[in-house]
Amino acid sequence: MTQAPTPELARQMANAIRILAVDAVEKAKSGHPGAPMGMADIAEVLWNRHLRHSPSNPHWLNRDRFVLSNGHGSMLIYALLHLTGYDLPMSELENFRKLHSKTAGHPEVGITPGVETTTGPLGQGISNAVGMALAEKLLAQEFNPNNGNDALNIIDHFTYAFLGDGCLMEGISHEACSLAGTLRLSKLIAFWDDNGISIDGHVEGWFTDDTPKRFESYGWNVIKHVDGHDSAAIDKAIQSARAQGMHADGKPTLICCKTVIGQGSPNKAGTHDVHGAALGAAEVAATREALGWHEAPFVIPAPIAQAWDARARGVNHEKEWQVRMSAYRSQFPDKAAELERRMKGELSSTYAAGLPAVFESVCAKADSIATRKASQNALDLLAPLLPEFFGGSADLTGSNLTNFKGCKIAKRDQWGNHMSYGVREFGMAAIMNGIVLHGGYMPYGGTFLTFSDYSRNAIRMSALMKQRVIHVMTHDSIGLGEDGPTHQSVEHVPSLRLIPGLDVWRPADGLETAVAWACGVERHDGPSLLALSRQNLPRLLDKADDAEKVRKGGYILSDMEGAKAVIIGTGSETMLAMQAQANLAAAGIPTRVVSMPCTNVFDRQTDAYQNMVLPLSLPTVAVEAAHPDFWRKYVGRTGMVIGIATFGESAPAPDLYKHFGITTDRIEAAVKSLVHRDSHKHALPFPDHVVPSTN
Ligand SMILES: Cc1ncc(C[n+]2csc(CCOP(=O)(O)OP(=O)(O)O)c2C)c(N)n1
Numbered sequence: 001m002t003q004a005p006t007p008e009l010a011r012q013m014a015n016a017i018r019i020l021a022v023d024a025v026e027k028a029k030s031g032h033p034g035a036p037m038g039m040a041d042i043a044e045v046l047w048n049r050h051l052r053h054s055p056s057n058p059h060w061l062n063r064d065r066f067v068l069s070n071g072h073g074s075m076l077i078y079a080l081l082h083l084t085g086y087d088l089p090m091s092e093l094e095n096f097r098k099l100h101s102k103t104a105g106h107p108e109v110g111i112t113p114g115v116e117t118t119t120g121p122l123g124q125g126i127s128n129a130v131g132m133a134l135a136e137k138l139l140a141q142e143f144n145p146n147n148g149n150d151a152l153n154i155i156d157h158f159t160y161a162f163l164g165d166g167c168l169m170e171g172i173s174h175e176a177c178s179l180a181g182t183l184r185l186s187k188l189i190a191f192w193d194d195n196g197i198s199i200d201g202h203v204e205g206w207f208t209d210d211t212p213k214r215f216e217s218y219g220w221n222v223i224k225h226v227d228g229h230d231s232a233a234i235d236k237a238i239q240s241a242r243a244q245g246m247h248a249d250g251k252p253t254l255i256c257c258k259t260v261i262g263q264g265s266p267n268k269a270g271t272h273d274v275h276g277a278a279l280g281a282a283e284v285a286a287t288r289e290a291l292g293w294h295e296a297p298f299v300i301p302a303p304i305a306q307a308w309d310a311r312a313r314g315v316n317h318e319k320e321w322q323v324r325m326s327a328y329r330s331q332f333p334d335k336a337a338e339l340e341r342r343m344k345g346e347l348s349s350t351y352a353a354g355l356p357a358v359f360e361s362v363c364a365k366a367d368s369i370a371t372r373k374a375s376q377n378a379l380d381l382l383a384p385l386l387p388e389f390f391g392g393s394a395d396l397t398g399s400n401l402t403n404f405k406g407c408k409i410a411k412r413d414q415w416g417n418h419m420s421y422g423v424r425e426f427g428m429a430a431i432m433n434g435i436v437l438h439g440g441y442m443p444y445g446g447t448f449l450t451f452s453d454y455s456r457n458a459i460r461m462s463a464l465m466k467q468r469v470i471h472v473m474t475h476d477s478i479g480l481g482e483d484g485p486t487h488q489s490v491e492h493v494p495s496l497r498l499i500p501g502l503d504v505w506r507p508a509d510g511l512e513t514a515v516a517w518a519c520g521v522e523r524h525d526g527p528s529l530l531a532l533s534r535q536n537l538p539r540l541l542d543k544a545d546d547a548e549k550v551r552k553g554g555y556i557l558s559d560m561e562g563a564k565a566v567i568i569g570t571g572s573e574t575m576l577a578m579q580a581q582a583n584l585a586a587a588g589i590p591t592r593v594v595s596m597p598c599t600n601v602f603d604r605q606t607d608a609y610q611n612m613v614l615p616l617s618l619p620t621v622a623v624e625a626a627h628p629d630f631w632r633k634y635v636g637r638t639g640m641v642i643g644i645a646t647f648g649e650s651a652p653a654p655d656l657y658k659h660f661g662i663t664t665d666r667i668e669a670a671v672k673s674l675v676h677r678d679s680h681k682h683a684l685p686f687p688d689h690v691v692p693s694t695n
Helices: 007-028 034-050 071-084 090-094 124-143 165-169 171-182 211-218 231-246 281-291 302-308 311-331 333-344 349-363 371-385 425-438 449-464 492-496 510-522 544-550 571-586 607-613 628-635 653-659 664-680
Strands: 065-068 159-164 188-194 221-227 253-258 389-393 418-420 442-448 470-474 503-505 528-532 555-558 565-569 591-595 620-623 640-642
Touching: 007 034, 007 071, 007 090, 007 281, 007 302, 034 071, 034 159, 034 188, 034 231, 065 071, 065 124, 071 090, 071 159, 071 302, 124 159, 124 171, 124 188, 124 333, 124 425, 124 449, 159 165, 165 171, 165 188, 171 211, 171 425, 188 231, 211 221, 211 253, 221 231, 231 253, 311 333, 349 371, 349 510, 349 544, 371 389, 371 470, 371 510, 371 528, 389 425, 425 442, 425 449, 442 449, 449 470, 449 492, 449 528, 470 510, 492 528, 492 628, 503 510, 510 528, 510 544, 544 555, 555 571, 565 571, 565 628, 565 664, 571 591, 571 620, 571 664, 620 628, 620 664, 628 640, 640 664
Parallel strands: 065 159, 159 188, 188 253, 221 253, 389 418, 389 442, 442 470, 470 528, 503 528, 565 591, 565 620, 620 640
Antiparallel strands: 555 591
16 A cells, blocks of 8 residues: 555545546547546545556556446546556547547557456446456466465455446346355455436436445445545545455455545536536636646646656566566466466467367267267367366356366355356356456356347457457257247347457357367457357268368368359258258259358458359358348348248257258259259249248
């Protein structure tokens, strides 16, 4: 803990945040001054007196993490980063919300040094913070000596989060915070900005929870009634919260801070007017007057700037840790190297060396298996090469098959590399984002594909943040059968393919599944999603070398001399494409089958490769037990798609495939129709005898 400034200096330091927020929002003519003004005093106490970070090295691995879950208050964190000495010059604050500035409307990781996660979708920041605190706890269990010699504890930092009423109203905060209580993430300290205001006004009409009781029931340590404008009270609360982090059985802490939104604005404080709009010139002037701030916009008086500058302190924090790390390295050289590798997100040489044998082993098995089982087989083989794996499932471990041989179950007081997240799909996805952002583990988590809708915004966030998370989504179509339309995905795979930066794999057999895993693991710039079948599928590839073809996302699986048409199959329908090819060949129509396990990866191949696999001159039919529209970009307006444009039904899977016309007969009829059209310049009527179809 750093020496407290005098009350007057503390007040001025907080006012520096207020004025920077007011001026930046005023200049941008948009933004949210209310939260930064209301939380400025809390921010001064936390950042100036407690936060252990190093502005000159934002990536120092044992730094405390800070998450602004109420990301609309972005000027709060930009002001803090600038003032404490991060590489965020004042010119960036002047360019708040401008194209290519480092000060986007909401904080974005990878754009602004010191921003740990992208926040803005309310409730997800606190959930990311839970993931970060979980990663810290797991790493401490795995790497600290835990032999009573605390001097060698190289992982021991806190995760702090600011959140508003909005985050607490969002359901995901329940999912994540409830789990944080169960897991006793005692180094997680959250500050509730209890200002009673959200966009529509005073929250009494829509938010009357007893938040302290709610968090107590989760098993949190709750510090109530803290005056969020009283530095001494805030300081005391933080000290008491930090004490929990030192306890063997400590709890996460919620500090409930009563604040006034827009504190400092004489006419707008305490109203929702100040939540998300510029104050206006007259009120800016009145605020300056009220705060006794006489500087021009974007000018900080030297004594206040000096008081805020945390660079020297940060270097000292880091040095002190380096001493520990050196002692640790000399005692545990392998573990030190392993930790550093994992924090960088690099793969080990063991992985590269072992991967060919994984593919060999997968190809050696001829039996038909579901791709969810093929995924588990791949995990069994990959996990020994990837100690950074941290798997889990939202209460469907036995269905998603995310656990692997020898995995250890992570629990409150037990390190593990597989976790039951409970029925919390959205929470799980956001927690995984926090884990990967923290570093040290490679998270993957499972649920049914249909419930990707629950987690979708967190999947989107992993893509936006370019983070390596692997989403394991089983029961990927009507092929799951009797559970019926509530559980059967129709539009999910096509719509997930549209999330920029997300690679959606829908593998067709064992090798394709193993390659999908490898590609997800090897990606450094984004998430992957594996859509896996419940039902058994035959082996299509039996040579490990074929892995290279699969890595292209789409490839020629089976070709015939003089092919007159292309059939694109994906996932469980690739085998239908293969059967149709054989039947068509018997009828004298040679075709090519293209397997397309990942359209996103295929789209990144060269034009030459794409045109080689899918020649523009050949009529093309695509088949997928999903909404058909997505395939238009590959088959064109003149091709045909065999898909399902309605919800499914409850029945055994084979009956459903027949009912919806996802059949070889229909593929064959489509190919014949197109081939006939090409030779006679008009198409045969497409036999549309099956229930729903867009063709
Ligand atoms: C998931 C999500 N829904 C809606 C919004 C739009 N939004 C931004 S701030 C806000 C109100 C938040 O209220 P509160 O947390 O109390 O913030 P304060 O008014 O105190 O700044 C809303 C609805 C959002 N950012 N994220």
